[in-house]
Amino acid sequence: MPASPEIAALVGDIDFDPEALHARYLAERDKRLRADAAEQYIEVKAEFSHYVDDPYVEPGFTREPVFDHVEFAIIGGGFGGLLMGARLREAGFKDLRVVESGGDFGGTWYWNRYPGAMCDVESYCYLPLLEELGYMPRHKYAFAPEILEHSRNIARHYRLYDKALMQTGVTEMRWDEAARHWIISTDRGDRFTADFVAMANGPLSRPKLPGIPGINKFKAHTFHTSRWDYAYTGGDSYGNLENLKDKRVGIIGTGATAIQCIPHLGAAAKQLYVFQRTPSSIDVRNNGETDAAWYASLEPGWQARRQANFNILVAGGEQEEDLVHDGWTDIYRKLTGAAVKEASRKLGRRLTGAERAEMLELADYVKMNQVRARVDQIVKNPATAAALKPWYRQFCKRPCFHDEYLATYNRPNVTLVDTDGHGVERLTDTAVVAGGRAYEVDCLIFATGFEVGTSYTRRAGYDIVGRGGVTLSEHWADGLRTLHGLTTHGFPNCFFLGFTQTAITISVPQALDEQARHVVHMVRATAERGCTVLEPTVEGEGAYVDEIHRLARLGSRFYAECTPGYYNGEGASGSRGGFFSDMYGEGPLKFFQKLEAWRADGALDGLALT
Numbered sequence: 001m002p003a004s005p006e007i008a009a010l011v012g013d014i015d016f017d018p019e020a021l022h023a024r025y026l027a028e029r030d031k032r033l034r035a036d037a038a039e040q041y042i043e044v045k046a047e048f049s050h051y052v053d054d055p056y057v058e059p060g061f062t063r064e065p066v067f068d069h070v071e072f073a074i075i076g077g078g079f080g081g082l083l084m085g086a087r088l089r090e091a092g093f094k095d096l097r098v099v100e101s102g103g104d105f106g107g108t109w110y111w112n113r114y115p116g117a118m119c120d121v122e123s124y125c126y127l128p129l130l131e132e133l134g135y136m137p138r139h140k141y142a143f144a145p146e147i148l149e150h151s152r153n154i155a156r157h158y159r160l161y162d163k164a165l166m167q168t169g170v171t172e173m174r175w176d177e178a179a180r181h182w183i184i185s186t187d188r189g190d191r192f193t194a195d196f197v198a199m200a201n202g203p204l205s206r207p208k209l210p211g212i213p214g215i216n217k218f219k220a221h222t223f224h225t226s227r228w229d230y231a232y233t234g235g236d237s238y239g240n241l242e243n244l245k246d247k248r249v250g251i252i253g254t255g256a257t258a259i260q261c262i263p264h265l266g267a268a269a270k271q272l273y274v275f276q277r278t279p280s281s282i283d284v285r286n287n288g289e290t291d292a293a294w295y296a297s298l299e300p301g302w303q304a305r306r307q308a309n310f311n312i313l314v315a316g317g318e319q320e321e322d323l324v325h326d327g328w329t330d331i332y333r334k335l336t337g338a339a340v341k342e343a344s345r346k347l348g349r350r351l352t353g354a355e356r357a358e359m360l361e362l363a364d365y366v367k368m369n370q371v372r373a374r375v376d377q378i379v380k381n382p383a384t385a386a387a388l389k390p391w392y393r394q395f396c397k398r399p400c401f402h403d404e405y406l407a408t409y410n411r412p413n414v415t416l417v418d419t420d421g422h423g424v425e426r427l428t429d430t431a432v433v434a435g436g437r438a439y440e441v442d443c444l445i446f447a448t449g450f451e452v453g454t455s456y457t458r459r460a461g462y463d464i465v466g467r468g469g470v471t472l473s474e475h476w477a478d479g480l481r482t483l484h485g486l487t488t489h490g491f492p493n494c495f496f497l498g499f500t501q502t503a504i505t506i507s508v509p510q511a512l513d514e515q516a517r518h519v520v521h522m523v524r525a526t527a528e529r530g531c532t533v534l535e536p537t538v539e540g541e542g543a544y545v546d547e548i549h550r551l552a553r554l555g556s557r558f559y560a561e562c563t564p565g566y567y568n569g570e571g572a573s574g575s576r577g578g579f580f581s582d583m584y585g586e587g588p589l590k591f592f593q594k595l596e597a598w599r600a601d602g603a604l605d606g607l608a609l610t
Helices: 005-011 018-032 046-052 079-090 144-157 258-268 292-297 302-314 327-335 337-347 353-378 382-387 406-410 456-460 508-528 538-560 566-571 587-601
Strands: 041-043 069-075 096-099 170-176 181-186 191-199 208-210 221-224 248-252 271-276 414-418 431-434 437-440 443-446 494-496 534-536 607-609
Touching: 005 337, 005 353, 018 353, 069 079, 069 181, 079 096, 079 144, 079 508, 191 508, 248 258, 258 271, 258 406, 271 431, 302 327, 302 587, 327 337, 327 353, 337 353, 353 382, 353 406, 382 414, 406 414, 508 534, 508 587, 508 607, 534 538, 538 566
Parallel strands: 069 096, 069 191, 191 494, 221 443, 248 271, 248 443, 271 414
Antiparallel strands: 041 208, 170 181, 181 191, 431 437, 534 607
């Protein structure tokens, strides 16, 4: 129905037809729907296993296997593992071991070294433990090499290299009920035991590939962006890909990774073909160097205050001042609860549920019209500009920010191959076929994302065997089952950090820190009661799962109308099965408050201690 005048007046100038725009969004979604949904992607194993090999270490690494015992094993050396280790050290734990498949700490920042890689959340909030290490990032949005080095500094500061096993993949974890500890086996022949295990193997390190016909027969050079081949391209994370000056390069994907590396590819390659299925929303980044005088003026506790301010604003809350003041906080001030509260003040009454939904939808349309108008302002070719415009709601995909991406399409050597939502048709020996035309390339780069939204054990690469021989994949066969997203019944002393029925934040390390602190509290509280084993009760787990499902239904219509992506399970069934389907639906603020209240209560409700 047409926008009501009263609600439209709250949003501003509605110089478009909301009904027509909504219909356009649905039509763009429909042309991208596929029967195979998330199954369209190939797991990187067997003939595709080389896509997951580590290009950043010298081949031939060997060491003697270990057969010992540790108090706490942490699987994964990214920010989740680093924060888990840091908070354990601060709590007095001495006997820790980190197991990491890469050659060093860093997680996603170890693997993702593609040219132009940087954080898309302000680094003063995003990089954890800045005050603890006395460090200030060089830019408002730090580049990948600096983030990787900060990760290593965290590991050094908290002595996490002690007993660490690098270039080591876990092959099995098995609970020993008699001994009350975990037996951990690895691909290096290790078989050690641990009283507690924290799973911090995040989803943004294991690549996935599109199941394009002919991909297993393609003979030109290929690699995934998370395993960038600098031996082939030349240059480094800052660009200067001099080896591509006589190369025809193709890249499949236009998501958050692609928008950062495409400007460097366009500047270096003889010819660049960008194969696009769905364009990203690209807003202003406006990066800059850190102001030394501002840094000198900061008082102790500055990072925690800044992180809290940012998290409240991007969760739709209100703050007297926006300390970060960037694209993220601008979007959320206009498109979430903060905007609704401001509208209520203007009206002098509370908005009804229908009015709230209408106002936020109109505000979203206005914001995305601004994003599309920016494309016209920058891209000179009208046809290319039209193809680069995103036709979906702002939060259907992760918003992107970049100042050079769109301008790259003004280069004469850069061609956008828009597939009108259908994707690449097939690969021949040396060409990419799209829209019935073959594009010969010397090199094809896959910017096709990671194992996000697939099963937990597929992302991990192994199963976990709990009490009675039950595997985690069996226990979670009908969906995730946890208490607070961090523990699950039948798998004692095992914790999950990341996106397992927790709450999503724009700045993921902040969420990981909250989770790590909660795990430490549970372990210490268990010890204070003279116990050594903890796990959720069936009732505690069931009650939390019911709450997750009840809250998840609130956003199902929004994601059902979104263009396909990992947020909604590639459009298979709305929000169910997508990235947000098992997240805490009331948002991060309520989730963190829930955890805090649980800790303050002291009863450890929902846990069984032995």
